[in-house]
Amino acid sequence: MDIQRLKLCQVVPVVALDSPDDAVPLADALMAGGIDVIELTLRTPNAFAVIEALKNAKHDILLGVGTVIDTKQVERCTQIGVDFIVTPGTTPRLADAISASHIPCVPGISTVGEAVAMLERGYDTVKFFPAEAAGGVSTLKAIGGPLPQLSFMPTGGIGRDDVRRYLDLSSVICVGGSWVADKASxxxxxxxxxTRNAKIATQL
Incomplete structure (x- = not known):
């Protein structure tokens, strides 16, 4: 995965979308606002149909799939050919499946032990989740302190006004946020x- 695209994006929209017809218009709206990365979560009944619709459109947006929690989902992501996977947490069995798939992954962690476990598996970029509920910036500082080789994508409960506090940490390459493509919109x-929210995100 092109980590540089995550760094340049800074705010990665985390989206639960249920209509395949909305996949391309959503991606177009984000890119019009300057964001070229998306994390589509597996939180809706038609999530994989949405992902396939965007993939089949050969869209330029970097397509990530989030809320991946089991081996069958990893297999489906492999078949579709998504650009990267994001997990909320990472068990040994799930980590094995992702490694075997050869799909780039941002594995989820919330403790120092989990962070070290991912380092042992060769990951140098992880998702800190659920960021705000797990202690926010202060906890992330504490986890990252003894692990300077690790970069983070904090996600979970991070609003627009919280983004800058996370991005000010040298260990944070980007922040996941559902506010860019909120439920109401x-x-x-x-x-x-x-598109307007995406423009705001790129200016943060």
Whole structure:
């Protein structure tokens, strides 16, 4: 995976989308606002249909799949050919499946022990989740202190006004945020608001 694209993006939209027809318009709206990365989560019944619709459109957006929690989901992501996987947490069995798939992954962690376990498996970029509920910036500083070789993508409960506090940490390469493509805007298919939010995100 091109980590540089995550760094340049800084705010990665984390989206739960259920309509395949909305996949391309959403990606277009984000890119119009300057964001070229998306994390589509497996939190809706039609999530994989949405992912396939975006992949089949050969869109330029970097397509990540989040909330990956089992081996069957990893297999499906492999078949579709997504650009990267994000997990909320990472068990040994899940880590084995991801390693075997050869899909780039940002594995989820919330403790020092989990962070070290991912380092042992060769990962130098991890997701800190659920960021705000797990102690926010202060906890992330504490985890990252003894692990300077590790970079973080904090996600979970991070609002627009919280983003800068995380990005000010040298260990943070980007922040996951659901506010860029919020539920209300998605339900209304308000692509203009999503583009506007994306522009705000790139300016943070």
């Amino acid at each position: 998605l339900a209304a298919r308000d692509w203009e608001t999503i």
